[in-house]
Amino acid sequence: MKTAFLFPVLLISLSAVGQNQPQGKPEETEVWKPVPKVVAATGVFTAPPSDALVLFNGRDLTQWVSVEDRTKPAGWKVADGLLTVDKKTGNIETKQKFTNYQLHLEWRVPATISGKGQVRGNSGLFLASLGKGDLGYELQILDSYQNETYVNGMAGSIYKQFIPLANPTQKPGQWQSYDVVWTAPTFKPDGSLQTPARVTVHFNGVLVQNNTELKGATVYIGPPSYQQHGPSPIKLQSHGDPSEPISFRNIWVREL
Numbered sequence: 001m002k003t004a005f006l007f008p009v010l011l012i013s014l015s016a017v018g019q020n021q022p023q024g025k026p027e028e029t030e031v032w033k034p035v036p037k038v039v040a041a042t043g044v045f046t047a048p049p050s051d052a053l054v055l056f057n058g059r060d061l062t063q064w065v066s067v068e069d070r071t072k073p074a075g076w077k078v079a080d081g082l083l084t085v086d087k088k089t090g091n092i093e094t095k096q097k098f099t100n101y102q103l104h105l106e107w108r109v110p111a112t113i114s115g116k117g118q119v120r121g122n123s124g125l126f127l128a129s130l131g132k133g134d135l136g137y138e139l140q141i142l143d144s145y146q147n148e149t150y151v152n153g154m155a156g157s158i159y160k161q162f163i164p165l166a167n168p169t170q171k172p173g174q175w176q177s178y179d180v181v182w183t184a185p186t187f188k189p190d191g192s193l194q195t196p197a198r199v200t201v202h203f204n205g206v207l208v209q210n211n212t213e214l215k216g217a218t219v220y221i222g223p224p225s226y227q228q229h230g231p232s233p234i235k236l237q238s239h240g241d242p243s244e245p246i247s248f249r250n251i252w253v254r255e256l
Contacts, residue, residue: 026221029160030150041168041204044177046104048252055094055234056083056251067091067132067235076238085123085245087238093129097231100256103127103180109143110244111173117149118142119241121172124159127182127199129235130217130227136235137197138218139178139209141246144169156201156208159218164201164208175249177204181256184232185214191228 048054055063058081064074068090075089109121121143126136137158144155144167151157155176156164170176179202186194196216201209216224236248 024221029152029222031152031163032150034163035151036154036156036164036167036208039166039168039206041170041206043170043175044179044202044205045106045175045250048104048250049254052104052252052254053096054252056248058082058249061092063094063096064092065095067093067129070095081249083248083251085236085238085247087240087245089238091129091134091235091238093126093233093235095233097233098128098182098253098255099184099231101180101182102254102256103178103182103234104250104252105178105180105248106175106250107141107178108175108247108249109172110246111171113143113172113244115241115243116147118153120147120243121246122237122239122241122243123246124235124237124239125178125180126235126237127180128184128197128229128232130229130232134220134237136217136232137199137214138237139180139199139201141237143172145171156203158199158209158212158214160220161215161218161224162209162212164203165210166203166206166208168204168206168208170204178202179205185226187226187228193226196226 061074066072074092076086077084113121123141124138129136140157140159142155151163181200183198185197188194197214216226
């Protein structure tokens with residue numbers, strides 16, 4: 001998610017969305033304590049089950065499009081079996097839309113990563129993309145290995161909502177894994193919320209979100225809220241900070 005480092009850029013992007021963006025300072029929704037305990041983990045790296053849809057096969061981006069223009073292909077770099085963020089081309093999301101699913105994703109922060117806090121390997125897995133920019137429900141991706149930041153913005157957090165139960169982040173240069181079970185929110189005919197979104201997340205095999213009930217879509221400033229939507233793409237964030245771009249591999253999904 002965006003940081004104070006990119007505050008002017010974020011304001012520009014949000015102004016195009018509408019005038020209902022909550023006002024205030026991003027620091028007002030940052031939580032710094034309690035700090036999740038650090039636990040050692042080896043990671044869980046699994047081949048896709050027989051009924052999974054492979055979203056990244058190490059060869060191409062046929063399952064992905066540009067968020068800014070869904071008629072255009074995703075512009076990130078594919079080489080040596082890896083998908084690497086191209087910060088000049090913006091966020092990408094799946095062609096297919098999903099409701100409830102199981103997702104596996106592996107990500108790696110460069111061993112040479114620089115910066116600190118939120119400008120250190122920042123990206124995000126949006127469990128349901130709700131449009132251009134950073135709209136949706138974000139599971140934070142960040143180098144959280146000996147890197148202090150607000151704890152509801154560290155790896156494994158539901159951004160600005162829920163702190164992870166533990167910090168199993170491995171050193172930069174090592175592969176990390178997310179295994180996610182996502183239950184989408186449902187809405188009444190009048191558009192009001194019927195049941196909230198829920199998510200369970202294993203981070204490197206360690207449970208960090210346990211059937212967590214989301215308060216709404218994740219936002220940089222102000223409180224979260226729900227707006228009616230249907231099936232949605234899965235989005236990967238191209239964060240605009242100056243640190244080295246991260247890479248992904250072995251991404252697959254099973255619809256539930």
